Amino acid sequence: MVTIGDVAQAAGVSRSTASYALSGKRTISPEVREKVRQAVEELGYTPNAGARALATSQTRVLGLLGRFLPDEFAPAMLQYILGVTNRARDLGYDTLLVSEEDGYAALTRISDSRMADGFVLLNVAEDDDRLPFLRTARQPGVLIGLPHDTTGVDVFDLDFEATGRVMVDTLSELGHTELILVSQPEHVVQRGGAYVWRLADSARERAAELGITIHTYFGSSTQPAIGDDLHRFLDAHPSATGLLLNNEAAAAALPTVLHQREMSAPRDISVIGRYSDDFARTFSLPYTAIDSAADELGRRAVEQLVARIEHRDAPSTHRVELIPPAIQDRGSIAAPPVHP
Template identity: 40%
Template sequence: MVKITDVARHAGVSPSTVSYALSGKRPISEETRQRIEASILALGYRPHAGARALASSRSNVLALVVPFRSGMHVPVVMQFAVSVVTAARRHDHDVLLLTQEEGEEGLRRVADTALVDALIVMDVQMRDARLPLLRALDRPSVLIGFPAEPAGLTCIDLDFEAAGAACVRHLAELGHRCVALVGSPPEVYLRGTGFAQRVARGFTAAADERGLTSTIHPCGATQAEARDIARRLLGEHPELTGLVVHNEPLVQPLIEAFQEIGLRVPEDLSLVAICPDEQAEQAPVPVTSVAVPSAEIGTEAVELLMHKLDRRSVPEATLLPPRLTRRATTVPRGSTR
């Protein structure tokens, strides 16, 4: 492993001069600095994180705030987290993962220390109590999600409203006239979580635009709840032929629940989900879906944060357009395949 003494010997200076060049504690000539930088590059020396922080007045650590609340589907959340960590490492940054209920007090606790340079905040609610503090902090932040009033913030997410609408339009184009949305667990709606509210808004608007009969049903994520909602939907809406599912762990249990009561997917009931592509592709019957692009969103959130740390301008709002892929679970109404 290359040491600071090796760099000093290669550059023809003392180890303390190399240390000053890294920390910025004392001025050194530009010619000496360039010689030291050339030696660091030639030898492949990697300064200790503490030295880098002193030189740049940064910790080279980002905080990822992911409060694990009831009703969240952890595997998808962790896809976002992995993409953030991977992108941060490409910028030589580490990630501090905060998974507790980090409200305003938690954010202030982190921001008041030198632990992190910037924050990425997830599970954004429409009326999120953390927003005034995020607007006032002296360090940059990016939200994965959109509150009702995003002005003064930097937000990125899938355009969930357009995603809900795209699902309905696909079913309408196949001739389906009665559709239902099986959505996130009830507590997600009660918290006012942005993505759930926006899917419901887009679903309803597109159904009204096409003159479809539509209903929305929040639902838990267990097989028993899948069976209950399947029976309830058919009891209340026997004419139902189109289903949108925005509840990742419920996609396959719902298909099985409808099959148990005599409805085949897609011959009797076309189903489209909002979920990760790999989940849709690997299902026993590949599912027509709008992708949740967690890797793209997490990577772009880090890029936005790096731009802000470098004092470069960024857009306040970045909405990724939905991408619907037709697979085996949607067919024209009345089709026998």
Template identity: 45%
Template structure:
């Protein structure tokens, strides 16, 4: 590995002179600077992030705060992270991935050091404890998610409230009046996670508007948990003819439980999901679903952050309109005798 000392020897100058050229702290003659730059190019020297930061006040690194929680579906998180990484590289940035559940401490660590030029923050809660520090930070940031008060913030997200509304509206239009929602694990709601709460708001509002009897049950994504929850749903509301699932891990367990119980999809029970299109398409019964545009969310977040680093002011929330794709899992309640 080529070092700063190697560059100094090749250029015939002291290591401190090379350091001054990299940092810009002292005036160095044009001839010497050119000689040092020639040595850097010839040897293929790459200054570390700290040296680059000294020279330009930039690291060309973006910090991605992606807490890896066991109650969130990892493939979706990773798809967002991959889109962030590839888009960042296209703009000349590398990505520093912070996966710990550090909360405000992670913001302090980035803000108090030269490790990144800006931050992209995921798993946003309605009353997120990181927001007070982020609002005071010198480094720009973009949220993938929508807090309770997004005023003055750059946010990118699917319009989950509209997504919930689309799901119930679709089922109501098919004649279903008894709908149960299999939601995210209980811990997601306990944290006040924005996407889950906003979906529920949209589901409930449209259910009231359409005269739909709506029942919501959080559920872990295991076969055992789904089976137990579904059993309670049918005991409490025997007239339930449609299910909305917002928990990618619960999709296949749900379809397996319905098969075991002898309930055909969609003849006996319609199923609609809020999940990535790949999950919906590859399910054992292809699901009618509002897709979660993970890659688009990651791309837009980077583009917004790069614009902020270029001097652009925050432009507020960007909510992606939900698209519901009808597949094999939803049918008319009237067409099957109202079973």
């Protein structure tokens, strides 16, 4: 196993100088630091995490609290996890994924044991029970998801209100006057998933302003239930010409449903979803969609968290950033069909 002594010998410096060059605890000339970096790269040296934590009071680990809930579509959650872990790795941090349902207990345990330098929270509820502790924890935290009270935390999320308006406006401009909106399961709303009603309420308000009829439904997150749901919604409103999806499971099931009904988009119905570009590629979805910005949210959240970890004297003002919706046209929207 390669040691710090091996790195020092290869770089032609003392063991302590090599250690300081890696930890940054003392000023080392750029030339020496570059020699040490090259030695590390050539030898494949990995610092011992325990020793590094003792020396620097940092673990170089981010705690990612993301619960895999049965009423949410797991592949969609993975897009957010990848966004966080990829950027953390780029910045030299490992990620500790904690998926236990009792997020408060997990957060307190990891914070008290100093297993992580900071936290990223997913599955953020309107009144999230983890936030009171996070606001007082010794480690900083950041949320991907907008709670009711953003005091004392950094928050990044998609602007779901604007997303609902863009969906309705896009189809209204093409001449559609009757739409169906399929949201996440009702259980998501009951436990505080505000993004569901933020989009739905905004879509309803915009539709009312434009004189558009919109039928709103909660859909399942599992197969075959979501397929049955889609058939039921389409059967109930045969004159609807637009379908809005704030439910990844519904988007994944829709190609099969339309095939079974001998329908296609946009010939028979125009479709706009809300999911990430990676999600669309994973399920080969041909539908126009608002990008859920999972990668962008993960990148921004991790960069803000790392800045707080590494610059404790930075201004304490917290950020709340809502990413504006960006629609990606994949050819599933058009003017409504004209029936004789």
